[in-house]
Amino acid sequence: MSFVPMCYETQFFGFTPQTCILRLYISFQDYLFDMLLVVESVILKKIEKVPNCGISRSEVRQSTEKYLTFVNDRFNQLFQRMEQCLLKMVLKIPRNVLLPEDKVHIEFLYSKEKFDALQNDTKSLQTQYKAESLATQALLAELEEQKAIQAELGKILAWFDGMDKICREHGNIDLLESFAFMVQTSKKLQSTVKTIDKKHKKLKLDPTSKKLL
Template sequence: SINPLLYETQFFGFTPQTCMLRIYIAFQDYLFEVMVAVEKVILKKASSLPGSTLSAVQIRGSTETFLRFMRERFNRLFVKMEQVLLQLVLNIPPNILLPEDRSHEKYPQGREDFHLLQQEVEQLRLRYKAELGAKHALLAELEVQKVTQARLKKTLHWFDGLGDAHGPLGLGEMMAFLIQHSGRLRSITQDVTQKSK
């Protein structure tokens, strides 16, 4: 089964296998290129030798023999190199958490915990709104109280303008005097009425 090396890919931004394939193809291309260059040089040299019977076909045959051997060794060595690189270089050890996943280390919460947390945040938000509402209501009442108190004080002040509850100075005494003597007046009135009958 293919191990897609997803976590490594998340870190490197490419799959390690692609990287190895890229290296393999590049190395192999160089082996071929250098072999072509070698064959060209030998061909050129051989053809410049006086009386040389070495043909291009023979040289090509030699090249293919050497290249076949080199490719076989190349592939074997490359498999080993690939294993080492995939295990030791292009590898995220199992105990490693990538920086972008750090939160999973601290908050391994499951689905339920998360929903509970979301609900609690929502309830807190509603409570906060309620408290804000209460605050506005209280401030509104304080505002109303201020106006009411001002009006009541104004009324009281108006009363004060009339003097104290017994009216302007002396009115109280006069009233008391009147009250006191109104009784006398009433009895005199009654006497007079009596006598006139």
């Protein structure tokens, strides 16, 4: 039996050509063995009808086994030729024949360089996709944070509106004007504190001022 791999033929037929040939061989062997058993039984019946034949059943069996060996040797020689014929002509797909699912390779021919370039492009796209996915997640997280801050600002504005309404109902000045005045006053105080601080630093650095003190 030949053990040459025939992958394309296996893909086409759905079984390996060697398996098919092996099954044929076994079938012929079984048929030959059964046929000789039938022939042996017929010979034994004929011998039983012949008086004083002098041929025993064991001698018939030995003759059957010898004949089986002879026929089997001749059959193996013939089967080797049949195997070569089946593998080269019957179960062999020519090189110019393509399966329907493989015809796409004719339309889209790719060399090793093109395949490597496609792999590199795929890796680059995967890296870019991961980076964009991380950026999208960061933007979504920032958006959620902004929504939370906006909600807090809304609460603060609602509180200011409530306070302003209460002040107006009790005849007080406008709350926004009051806060603006407080902000201006705070800025003036901060400016005054900075001026005093500068003068204090100058006094520390001026030796004449220490003598006067």
